[in-house]
Amino acid sequence: MLPTRDDIPSLSHRELTEHLRLARANPGPYAELREALECEQAARSPGTNYCCPKCGHDSFERSEIRTARSPLSSLFNVQSARYTAVVCSCCAFTEFYQGQVSAGAQALDLILGS
Numbered sequence: 001m002l003p004t005r006d007d008i009p010s011l012s013h014r015e016l017t018e019h020l021r022l023a024r025a026n027p028g029p030y031a032e033l034r035e036a037l038e039c040e041q042a043a044r045s046p047g048t049n050y051c052c053p054k055c056g057h058d059s060f061e062r063s064e065i066r067t068a069r070s071p072l073s074s075l076f077n078v079q080s081a082r083y084t085a086v087v088c089s090c091c092a093f094t095e096f097y098q099g100q101v102s103a104g105a106q107a108l109d110l111i112l113g114s
């Protein structure tokens with residue numbers, strides 16, 4: 001079911017990600033909404049209006065961390081969880097944001113064995 005523009009701010013992160021994925025796969029029905037969805041995602045991005053909760057510094061570095069959800073899944077290198085780490089460039093306080101790895105990225109992991 002398509003959200004309306006008014007619904008977008010109250011979508012959960014998971015729902016917003018899923019609607020964006022659908023918007024890319026089905027440009028037709030989402031034509032009106034895609035821009036609003038992308039704006040919402042940008043506004044929620046970890047680096048938007050960054051302010052370190054420890055020292056108040058406003059610049060940061062970002063890195064990505066992947067981890068398997070269980071020892072068994074690491075054998076097959078599937079179902080990996082991805083986190084974005086946002087590191088304060090003044091005091092190195094680090095925040096983690098969970099992100100989902102797409103099916104395509106998982107398939108690539110299998111091929112590359114990373």
Ligand SMILES: [Zn+2]
Binds near residue numbers: 053055056057090091
């Ligand atoms: Zn800091």
